[in-house]
Amino acid sequence: MGLSTDGQALDPRTAPEFQTAARSVLNDAQLRKNVRHATTVIQNKRAKVVGELPDWQELREAGGALREHTMKFLDAYLEQFEANCTRAGGVVHWARDAAEAREIVVRLAKESIGDAPSEVIKIKSMTTEEIGLNAALQEAGITPYETDLAELIIQLGKDQPSHIVVPALHKNRAQIREIFQREMHLPHLGETPQDLADAARSFLREKFLRVPTAVSGANFLVAETGGVCIVESEGNGRMCLTLPRTLITIAGIDKVVPRFADLEVLLQVLPRSATGERMNPYNSIWTGVHPGDGPEQFHVVLMDNGRTDVLADEHGRETLHCIRCGACQNACPVYRQTGGHAYGSVYAGPIGAILTPQLQKMEHAESLPYASSLCGACYEVCPVKINIPEVLVHLRSRVVERKTAGLRVLTNAEALAMKTAGSLFRSERRFRAAQRLARMGQGVLARKDGSGEKWISWLPGLLGGWTQVRDLHALPDETFRQWWEEREKSKKHAGGAA
Amino acid sequence: MSANARTAVLERVRAAKGGAAELAKAASAWGLLPRAYHRDGDLQRTAMLERFIDRLHDYDAHVEFCDDAGLAGAIARALYACGAKRVLVPVGLDVGCPEELERVEDAALRVSELDRVDAVVTRCTVAIAETGTLVLQTVPGQGRRAATLVPDIHVCIVRERDVVMTVPEAFNRLALTTTLPTTFVSGPSATADIEMTRIKGVHGPRTLYVVLEAEAG
Numbered sequence: 153m154g155l156s157t158d159g160q161a162l163d164p165r166t167a168p169e170f171q172t173a174a175r176s177v178l179n180d181a182q183l184r185k186n187v188r189h190a191t192t193v194i195q196n197k198r199a200k201v202v203g204e205l206p207d208w209q210e211l212r213e214a215g216g217a218l219r220e221h222t223m224k225f226l227d228a229y230l231e232q233f234e235a236n237c238t239r240a241g242g243v244v245h246w247a248r249d250a251a252e253a254r255e256i257v258v259r260l261a262k263e264s265i266g267d268a269p270s271e272v273i274k275i276k277s278m279t280t281e282e283i284g285l286n287a288a289l290q291e292a293g294i295t296p297y298e299t300d301l302a303e304l305i306i307q308l309g310k311d312q313p314s315h316i317v318v319p320a321l322h323k324n325r326a327q328i329r330e331i332f333q334r335e336m337h338l339p340h341l342g343e344t345p346q347d348l349a350d351a352a353r354s355f356l357r358e359k360f361l362r363v364p365t366a367v368s369g370a371n372f373l374v375a376e377t378g379g380v381c382i383v384e385s386e387g388n389g390r391m392c393l394t395l396p397r398t399l400i401t402i403a404g405i406d407k408v409v410p411r412f413a414d415l416e417v418l419l420q421v422l423p424r425s426a427t428g429e430r431m432n433p434y435n436s437i438w439t440g441v442h443p444g445d446g447p448e449q450f451h452v453v454l455m456d457n458g459r460t461d462v463l464a465d466e467h468g469r470e471t472l473h474c475i476r477c478g479a480c481q482n483a484c485p486v487y488r489q490t491g492g493h494a495y496g497s498v499y500a501g502p503i504g505a506i507l508t509p510q511l512q513k514m515e516h517a518e519s520l521p522y523a524s525s526l527c528g529a530c531y532e533v534c535p536v537k538i539n540i541p542e543v544l545v546h547l548r549s550r551v552v553e554r555k556t557a558g559l560r561v562l563t564n565a566e567a568l569a570m571k572t573a574g575s576l577f578r579s580e581r582r583f584r585a586a587q588r589l590a591r592m593g594q595g596v597l598a599r600k601d602g603s604g605e606k607w608i609s610w611l612p613g614l615l616g617g618w619t620q621v622r623d624l625h626a627l628p629d630e631t632f633r634q635w636w637e638e639r640e641k642s643k644k645h646a647g648g649a650a
Numbered sequence: 651m652s653a654n655a656r657t658a659v660l661e662r663v664r665a666a667k668g669g670a671a672e673l674a675k676a677a678s679a680w681g682l683l684p685r686a687y688h689r690d691g692d693l694q695r696t697a698m699l700e701r702f703i704d705r706l707h708d709y710d711a712h713v714e715f716c717d718d719a720g721l722a723g724a725i726a727r728a729l730y731a732c733g734a735k736r737v738l739v740p741v742g743l744d745v746g747c748p749e750e751l752e753r754v755e756d757a758a759l760r761v762s763e764l765d766r767v768d769a770v771v772t773r774c775t776v777a778i779a780e781t782g783t784l785v786l787q788t789v790p791g792q793g794r795r796a797a798t799l800v801p802d803i804h805v806c807i808v809r810e811r812d813v814v815m816t817v818p819e820a821f822n823r824l825a826l827t828t829t830l831p832t833t834f835v836s837g838p839s840a841t842a843d844i845e846m847t848r849i850k851g852v853h854g855p856r857t858l859y860v861v862l863e864a865e866a867g
């Protein structure tokens with residue numbers, strides 16, 4: 153049924169093209185229903201709590217500027233983090249790529265486990281998913297237990313994450329119950345969400361109390377103090393951070409923030425954007441090792457794995473500002489149709505469409521920048537104001553450049569079209585104009601497929617052979633932005649009341 | 651090996667940005683970052699406390715009220731209401747628990763022993779009205795982090811003067827203790843991983859009681 157991920161890691165190097173993968177998902181009615189339901193619920197919750205803050209736009213502005221500032225001084229902040237974390241009793245490691253990061257974590261885990269049974273408990277971490285850490289641990293004879301409910305569902309169901317915040321959002325309660333009944337040997341398990349959560353609590357409790365080594369990701373690294381911050385809901389994170397003897401945290405180098413006080417911005421925008429809560433149930437902040445409270449050994453692995461390649465592209469680097477809230481996924485009309493697996497990467501949706509190909513040096517996942525209708529909804533909701541549509545278009549031009557580098561057969565018209573595509577979207581105004589043009593032009597290009605969905609072939613006439621399989625979901629007839637502008641206008645006409 | 655990786659990653663960062671950054675320059679640039687968001691709340695004291703209570707209820711926390719003379723009674727009411735029998739008391743907590751209940755001092759208890767108490771009573775450093783958040787730190791009276799995590803019931807005493815309106819105000823109060831282990835608690839443990847339904851209680855305390863202590867006089 154649909155796209156099976158059975159035991160297969162999401163690897164952009166081997167994944168099918170988005171448009172091919174997406175087509176097979178579109179036949180999976182259950183999956184589409186689950187994804188649509190979950191994303192609609194989160195979007196509504198988000199809209200409500202974002203609406204409560206009159207200074208939301210100022211917070212976004214501050215968040216975006218803060219992230220941009222951090223990237224500008226990234227080397228200094230990383231060194232400052234390292235010095236402060238070390239002074240507080242932590243041990244900092246550096247990893248150039250995924251292989252090196254896996255090797256470090258496996259070695260540290262082995263050292264800490266000693267003669268104990270070879271097990272670690274894990275907090276949900278997209279970074280460990282990115283590098284395929286669980287498979288590496290297993291190969292080394294270490295059993296990793298995912299402790300986040302959604303990650304547990306994924307792990308027990310031999311599935312793959314489809315969303316960066318709610319990784320099992322493509323499964324409904326009946327499917328989850330079936331997995332738990334089978335894997336936890338609970339034939340009589342009830343099917344309310346409460347029954348399922350209770351089952352997870354008892355299944356993991358014993359592991360929290362027993363397993364002496366934990367592996368985590370990080371939401372933020374604080375340069376000023378050497379502290380680490382993790383945001384979570386269930387308390388599984390706190391269990392992993394406080395009960396084991398050894399804690400190994402792995403974080404991308406992009407996770408650093410300059411000062412402790414900067415969290416006053418990020419801890420406002422992240423929970424409201426991610427789960428639609430004013431504050432998620434638990435945020436933990438700790439600095440190195442604290443005698444009498446928490447692990448005795450604390451390691452941080454700072455990982456590059458392609459991030460410096462992203463930083464080197466001045467039009468792509470704002471991708472690194474991302475704080476992994478998932479709001480762009482929930483808002484994206486393409487993601488809402490296809491779910492996450494079609495993106496062939498643990499980073500799905502709009503953020504995945506810009507992050508994954510760049511982390512792959514544009515050598516893989518090059519269909520992803522086309523997995524978008526450029527409607528702008530992702531930009532509207534991004535809490536750090538990443539202009540995802542602009543980056544998408546920029547990456548399309550990089551894909552085209554790569555594809556045509558060896559070819560000397562372009563007509564003048566094609567060369568011109570590509571040049572235009574490359575520069576068109578660098579400004580907000582030009583982007584809007586181009587969006588309108590695209591929508592007008594699409595009448596000619598769009599055709600209905602069997603399910604009544606509108607699809608368009610991109611870059612008509614341009615490198616036809618290469619683009620013919622790269623169909624795109626059609627642009628909605630009206631973008632949010634247009635609708636919003638119309639609405640504001642009609643409000644004014646209505647007499648400017650309130 | 652690791653030293654090489656360190657040099658390599660930092661060099662790549664510098665090459666990507668076109669040069670090395672200096673911390674002093676970073677500091678002055680940081681000072682110029684836009685911060686037009688609200689720092690202070692705009693509500694009067696009573697309205698702010700009402701907001702706090704409203705937010706706590708919204709996240710399924712229970713609230714008891716008292717003045718300092720009535721504190722012991724309010725804690726007892728909370729503990730009886732949730733049927734606690736063995737109560738963990740962190741080092742340095744200045745209030746007692748009812749005599750009929752078994753009081754367990756946290757003298758570096760093993761985790762398995764923490765797992766055998768029903769409830770824990772603590773204070774907190776600061777609370778945020780806008781988000782219904784309690785901020786706990788590893789100081790006397792608030793316990794180490796495991797003490798407020800493993801027991802299934804958490805009773806937290808919040809002095810009215812420790813309630814602030816906004817998240818930035820709370821960070822101001824934390825400015826001198828930034829390296830202490832710090833936990834923001836907003837409601838009982840919860841998950842929305844199953845069909846986005848918020849379910850109370852996965853691994854942390856499934857019951858959270860806030861005892862709001864009024865100013866003396």
Ligand code: SF4
Nearest residue numbers: 474475477478480534
């Ligand atoms: S790109 Fe923006 S909206 Fe998307 S996950 Fe990152 S921070 Fe959130």
